Amino acid sequence: MAVIIQEVIGNEHNGRYYPEISGVAQSYNFYPFSYIQPEDGFAVTAIGLEAYVVGGEKTHSFSPTYPKLQLASTQDKIKASQRYFYGVNMLAQDYDLYRDGEKTGKTLPSKHTTSQKPSVTAHWNTPLPFTTS
Numbered sequence: 001m002a003v004i005i006q007e008v009i010g011n012e013h014n015g016r017y018y019p020e021i022s023g024v025a026q027s028y029n030f031y032p033f034s035y036i037q038p039e040d041g042f043a044v045t046a047i048g049l050e051a052y053v054v055g056g057e058k059t060h061s062f063s064p065t066y067p068k069l070q071l072a073s074t075q076d077k078i079k080a081s082q083r084y085f086y087g088v089n090m091l092a093q094d095y096d097l098y099r100d101g102e103k104t105g106k107t108l109p110s111k112h113t114t115s116q117k118p119s120v121t122a123h124w125n126t127p128l129p130f131t132t133s
Contacts, residue, residue: 016090017087024053026042028041045060046059
């Protein structure tokens, strides 16, 4: 197990603080396709905090060497596109990471009612503008 402490660089939008893009990159691709070589590596990106990417959610993957080469059709890309993201709730008044642990990442209702205790890290259930229902 490892613990990484990293500064989050982003902007606040509607009471949520998050980076416009986050991701990971690897220098070796274990599953190359077409003319991509394993040494070309690959990257995985998404909107919001990195937890979305490393949590195995629907992300955008590509080879930095050939960023325009895509294996999936446009229709498949739409089906597999990101539907929500993680952001820090800047309006939270009271939270206890020690007590609540991963529960601080609970899902907020889509109407954003105030009856639910705000969370520190939350799924923002508003559909992203480039996705379809």
